[in-house]
Amino acid sequence: MYRYIAQRLLLLVVTLIGVATITFFLSRVLPGSPVEMMIGFHPTAEQIAAAKKELGLDQPLHRQYVRFVSEAIRGDFGISLRTKQPVVEEIGRRSLATIELTLLTTLLLVVVGVPIGVISAVHSNSPVDHTVRTLSIAGVAFPVFIVGMLLQMLFYGKLGWLPLQGRLSSEVYLDHPFDRVTGMFLIDTLLARDYVAFRDAAAHIVLPLATLTLVTLPLVTRITRNLMMEVLQEDYVRTALAYGMPRRVVYYRYALKAMLIPLMTVVGLTLGFLLGGSVVVEFVFDWPGLGGYVARSIAASDFPAAVGVTLVLASAYLTVNLVVDLLYFVADPRLRRA
């Protein structure tokens, strides 16, 4: 097992180096003019030349690569051309906003989506099941930004219950400063025992959270249902029933345990998907996370940011995958080599 972990970690490092190299060369080869982006709208020819020099773009490609690698190893991805802030610092700040949102979404998906899928499978072909399946097909058909805007119109425009955008209200940002211990405002405000700020942070996360959950829920529900259906076909489920085990116990203890393993993969993948894929939600709700940063960096040919964020996302994704694979070992005795 330790050997396996070591192998996987090595593979992770190799993959990351590959990803870094590919993104580096892609960012230099693709059209787009980072320099012009960096110096605004009306630069002079001298300014453009100076900026190129500053970025090292006047050097041959292999020199640029060497410089990039040596800086990246030191955790320095340079300064974003678009926001002119250090890439590492910005990614750090933004990934925490993203993590706050995605972890909560994943939690909701597990708490809400998985039971719905299980119930749907256990009562397959019942009215409950049909309703769930119809809704989940309808749900997939709704684009993310439509869901987000509809929620905004309803809960802000019509009902006035929830704020529209941002992570906190202007006044709370100003008048309720708190230590950014974790970078996740729900936790930080509680640690600071600032309930006004907490309430505000909670109110602000509701709509993005709901949107992200709603749009991912159908998928999770459907996958869970299918997984559960498969498990219910298993002979050992029939055995348990044949020996007088109550269905409740069979479904929710035995079958669920078997399903949790593939489900972990699904949750892991969802988490990975959410980490990078919440672009639209972040845009609609002005949630200062990674998704929007990625999208804008790429659109603006901001290659230090794009390369940095690609690496961070790739590492996160690979790590989640690794963790899921290791959980397999814990959960499935068949994989634990005696």
Place this chain on the structure above:
Amino acid sequence: MSEEVLAIRDLRIEFPELFRTVEAVRGADLSVRRGEIMGLVGESGCGKSMTAMACLGLVPPPGRVSGHVSVDGFEVVGRPDRELLPVRGGLAAMIFQNPGKALNPFFTIGRQLTDVIRLHHRHGERESREVALEALRSVHLPDPEIALGRYPHQLSGGQLQRAMIAMALACEPKVLIADEPTTALDVTIQAQVIVLLRELADARGLTILFITHDLGVVGSLCDRVSVMYAGRVVEVGSVRDVLESPAHPYTRKLLATVPKLGDGHSELAFIPGQVPDMAFPPSGCAFHPRCERASPVCTKSDPDGRDLGAMHRVACHHAHGGGETEAPGTANGAPAR
């Protein structure tokens, strides 16, 4: 006359589908008496497993069950799940074809045995373990203590089937239903399991319903045998009567395809003609499209069972050796459709 432990009368099982209804079992009658080993044979898909599942009230949805199944006098059909829990394992315990899959890969053998034992006896943990050990010993599983801590993937197929049998025995059921318990095992292991079952039957007076494809096994293990075709039991009698003087044309066909009786692995070989589509079973006697003796009456009326000898019953208009006229040489396998 010994008493019936398992009595199945006019059992019908239907699976409604979108545009048709599959009639998996169509009025089957079966009876197993205390202490005997009853064989149940028939082609694949004729409804053997469904009949067995009906004994536990476990016909999967959307199956609809009607008729009567009584296990040790307890009527099963139409009962809610809750009332059936003591029947399952407690009155009738079942073992399955593929022991490697029938046991839960995520729990140890011990855990699975004790869980079941605690469902049927009010034992504590330690006592359950004792019962489990005892059961494992009685099926001659080597190193039972170690086996308790093992996961299914760590045991061989034969060991697992022994463990399954142990699980069944630990529940002290009135009848053991074995649904093709040896099909997935290799030949030597098959023989060991057969020997074990015979031994248990002799030593404990265990009642067994033994479902199989293997007529050879029937001959060496069973006391009586029922032959099933298209959801009905078409012939029943002592092993001797049925195997030596089969009365139903289908039974004869079955036996004719067995190369040599009792050689251990004589699977049901191919019988000419098509296995009936259970959504649209043939009219009259379901066997008539494949039957050499079929006559016009066979296409119209489904024959009732009638007694041939003391213990020998057959459902056929033109049964062999039943004093009937020989079949009119006309209808040799009318086209199936």
Place this chain on the structure above:
Amino acid sequence: MDRLKHLLAALGTALAVAFSPGASAAGTVTLLDSFDVIDWDPAIYYSAETRVVLNIYETLTHYNPDTGEAEPQLATSWSVSDDGLTWTFNLREGVKFHDGSDWNAAAAKANLDRVREMGKGAAYIWDAVTEITATDAHTLTITTSYPAPLDLVASSQYAATMASPAALEQGTDWFMEGNAVGTGPYRLVQWEKSQQVVLEKNEDYWGGWSGDEFDRVVYRLVAEVATQVQMLRGGEGDLMVSTAPADLLHQLEGDPDLVVGVFNSWLNIPLMINVGMAPTDNRKFRQGLTYIMDYAAIANDIYGGYGSVPKSCVPQAMWGSGEHDVAQFDLDKAKMLLEQSGVPKPWKVTYHAYTGRQEIMQIAELYQALAAQVGVEVELLTGEWPVLWKKQTKQESAANMFAVLWWADWPTPAGWLETMFRSEDPIVFNFSHYSNPDYDVVLDEALRLQGSDQAMAVEKFMEAQRIAYDDAIAMCLVDLQKTILHRADLGGVDYNAAYETVSVYNLRRM
């Protein structure tokens, strides 16, 4: 464990109270913006930062769009020597920076020297300057190598704002952390990256306070225009700093809570025609092309009436623009000129249309449809602005036509006539690849004169334009108006074409 209990208890208490979004607090004005500040360094910023920083920083002079002249701000008066080479600015006394330090000639010199030395952003506007001297505490002397209109240059919204010398000492990195120390009516109190910028009243502002101004300004960053509109309606926002699309403004016309302010601007759209590649290297052919455009449709339909048919490629709101025979829609004439050009058929031109502004794309499609009517096939090539910009500067990758949204850095027609039309090597903004010595000579004269004799300069700018329009190097598509959407209860909303900002000092709650 204790911490967890703590958290759970807190969670309970906190959830017990329901959320209620409300209107902006009294004394606070909330401006909705879609762009965060990027450069905080006054010597570098060169973009949308003006919206915020021009409320913090001030300049020596302030441009008056009605007179076309510079007026006093941090300088109270100025004079220029007869040869036009020496400028003397008398600085306002008693002004303090937000950090309490004094505004004086040394501070002014420090700022301007730093801008020139760094050479970033719009530093080029000071190119004529040879030396800056703090003659005494409140007198600044600037000498130039050729006559330049330094009073106008000093009013520029870029590269001319004055920061505290102590702040300049701290350097660019310090500014970039979100710091700004000026003399203006508001001072920076918070920059919550990608969420908001907050300014507060500078009690000691030299211009004084009448008492009903706002104490606090929140620039809330909201990416989506639709979201901004919802916030305006909900009373959470007071004014949209970013420009809303015309169709949206029309939709909101009936809303009693909202008002659209319409102002003159220096924004326009020249459609540059490449003289260096076939078939637009043919002058007659180019002239023909200029008649293939429904200019009124651009102003009225694409810009929904918030634009007008231009009379020059310099916006009418800018001095020195003048009235010329441009922007004529006449397909027959177009056809005639194209035929006369001798360019063999089939006629085909390429057209760069950058994405991200729907109007640029709509204009391109309109042109394509009209050109088809006279037998010219227009091939649209799309891409992001920076990509197409770079392509257009190199003849190998350039298109025949390229339309760009344009404006000036400081109050001068040179922002168009020099930056876009004058010979250039390497090419930066001369998207026509136009190089005509006659034009250059006249233009250079105009540039020299604008420092000393504006009337004469105007005449030369006119002459230069006549040459360029005769060569048909660009089509003048539209003069745009600046629209500002705000709540009806917000008064004092004004816009000065020279400054891309809304002056919060003038805003009032009504």
